[in-house]
Amino acid sequence: MYYIGVDLGTSSVKLVLMKDNGEITKVVSKEYDLFFPKTGWSEQNPVDWYRQSVAGIKELISDIKNEEVAGISFGGQMHGLVILDSDDEVLRPAILWNDGRTGEECDYLNNVIGREKISRYTANMALTGFTAPKLLWVKKHEPDIFNRIAKIMLPKDYLAYRFTGVHCTDVSDASGMLLFDVEHKCWSDEMIEIVGIQKNQLANIYESYEVVGTLTSTAAEELGLTTEVKVIAGAGDNAAGAIGTGTIEHGMCSVSLGTSGTVFIASDNFAVDENNALHSFAHANGKYHFLGCMLCAASANKWWMEDVLKTKEFAKEQQEIGELGENEVYFLPYLMGERTPHNDPSARGAFVGMSMNTTRGDMTLAVLEGVTYALRDAVEIARSFGVTVERVRLIGGGAKSDLWCKLVANILDVTVEKLACEEGPGYGAAMLAAVGCGAYATVSEAADKLIRVTDTIHQEPALVEKYNKKYEVFRELYPALKPVYRML
Known part of the structure; x- marks a missing residue:
């Protein structure tokens, strides 16, 4: 059987086809646009990730039978804010890990709420790249969009949703959101209150190696695969890379x-x-x-x-x-x-x-x-x-x-x-x-x-x-x- 690894990076998605024995038989890369609307801002369109991943996977499996693919999982750029409305449509371009617009929000979290409290709740301090400060920025500068948020996701998890229909994330990627209680591996009630969101707006949490679902009929048809293909939660890019190095x-x-x-x-x-x-x-x-x-x-x-x-x-x-x-x-x-x-x-x-x-x-x-x-x-x-x-x-x-x-x-x-x-x-x-x-x-x-x-x-x-x-x-x-x- 074969397994597909999706490395969702900042400039491109790299797709790896691996046999049971660990042999890599094919690698495909597909690029997408990166936008800089203002100095220090960095954004992408999540739909571009999906389109290029679909195109890449179809190319990746072109030399094998579709029933030979057993599973798909992900390693993804961390911290990016993807927000969906009640119809699961993307509300605005994703704000990426290397976006620097949230200096004031980080100062608020670290200095007003207090770094010690934030660290106690999440095991980390606020940095401009993290997800929670981005939510505070949207709340302040784009309140109409903030009020329409139904789901808050990370980049690779948007792909998992498009493949399975399941709103999911894994513990390693969630750790970089500043919304996650890392020690107990659950969403932080305190951070949810500080940011002003609801727990049901956050995704279901999985360990990185757990199955979140199988391909929907729509995704299977677009990818050229069967609905028997399992989709596994995956990990943030650093954790996925660490698995790849043992x-x-x-x-x-x-x-x-x-x-x-x-x-x-x-x-x-x-x-x-x-x-x-x-x-x-x-x-x-x-x-x-x-x-x-x-x-x-x-x-x-x-x-x-x-x-x-x-x-x-x-x-x-x-x-x-x-x-x-x-x-x-x-x-x-x-x-x-x-x-x-x-x-x-x-x-x-x-x-x-x-x-x-x-x-x-x-x-x-x-x-x-x-x-x-x-x-x-x-x-x-x-x-x-x-x-x-x-x-x-x-x-x-x-x-x-x-x-x-x-x-x-x-x-x-x-x-x-x-x-x-x-x-x-x-x-x-x-x-x-x-x-x-x-x-x-x-x-x-x-x-x-x-x-x-x-x-x-x-x-x-x-x-x-x-x-x-x-x-x-x-x-x-x-x-x-x-x-x-x-x-x-």
């Missing part, structure tokens, strides 16, 4: 060196960082995870190479780098502000420690080291909870650099593992579909049987010791520069 057991960690950088740490137990620097979310395996997000990771290196050095020869530039652990130049990678651990949109990038002896290679290395130090910030918060992080599964464009892999191993003091498959959320979604259809008894069993490590990079004790000392210097730089950022 980051499931307590203390396992995956690091993405993509445009942004994420640190995902699986945990058997619920816990909250008292400063809310790490997100505390439910995981797609029925347990929990911590998530740290930095806004510039591989994009910081791309900026340095292409915009400053005017080269695309990334590997050649890295060949000019000298001995590791000796660099006196530090780089703060806050080119777009920062989330974890500072939550400071005014933060900016900086080189510190340059001298007349500083070389081009020193500065290139400083960029790679600076991003990796910032990733360590998130790991250290989890370690402060007593979570032991010893292995990291590294994904994203930066993972292609042997040098960067070595830096991650030694700066984070972990063993780095590289994987055979890097399809991320789409692969994780297909795995969740297989679990929901009974091909595997649990998410852990699926990961054990399907995820394959192809390379391992071990840390070097002497280099770890050098980088521990340098990391302590790095930690002093942001507090020292914070007043300057405010002046800028």
Whole structure:
């Protein structure tokens, strides 16, 4: 049998066709428009997601029999606000995760209601990307639309609704709405009251691997599939990606060196960082995870190479780098502000420690080291909870650099593992579909049987010791520069 994983991203939907044995037989991508009505706003039309997903799935299954498809599941961009009226029609364009219009609403939640209360109710603090502040914005600026809301959904859950007719969400994606009691995995009555909505406007909650329904006759006909196909709840993109890397057991960690950088740490137990620097979310395996997000990771290196050095020869530039652990130049990678651990949109990038002896290679290395130090910030918060992080599964464009892999191993003091498959959320979604259809008894069993490590990079004790000392210097730089950022 085959399973379809739908990775609903910000610029495109990627669809993965997976066999029982985990083999990916086909991948299809379909793009859709992204709209910026005003500076800092970011919106999409949910109907575009559905149309392109339908077109992509039809292409995906063109070489197999439709009765061979057993299940569909999702990994989706998180936090986006999708609102439907009483006829299940979309009321307005979806307000996306990277939309920044809700600064006043976040200030209200964090400072008037109080960050401690919000954290007690949801395990997190209000950020501009989250869903609850978006609802408050609609309530204030579009009251006619707010009063017509019948259902509040997340992006991937709109697809699940169009496929099944069921208003559903999963625990991992709901965790990022600031409406969800993460510890008890239920909607927060307190947040519902604060935002001014009704509980029946929210979707039914499922674990990520649970079946929410089967394809309706309309959806089956449009997709070219049968009404026997099961639809499984799926997960937010980070949790789905973690399933796709096998980051499931307590203390396992995956690091993405993509445009942004994420640190995902699986945990058997619920816990909250008292400063809310790490997100505390439910995981797609029925347990929990911590998530740290930095806004510039591989994009910081791309900026340095292409915009400053005017080269695309990334590997050649890295060949000019000298001995590791000796660099006196530090780089703060806050080119777009920062989330974890500072939550400071005014933060900016900086080189510190340059001298007349500083070389081009020193500065290139400083960029790679600076991003990796910032990733360590998130790991250290989890370690402060007593979570032991010893292995990291590294994904994203930066993972292609042997040098960067070595830096991650030694700066984070972990063993780095590289994987055979890097399809991320789409692969994780297909795995969740297989679990929901009974091909595997649990998410852990699926990961054990399907995820394959192809390379391992071990840390070097002497280099770890050098980088521990340098990391302590790095930690002093942001507090020292914070007043300057405010002046800028």
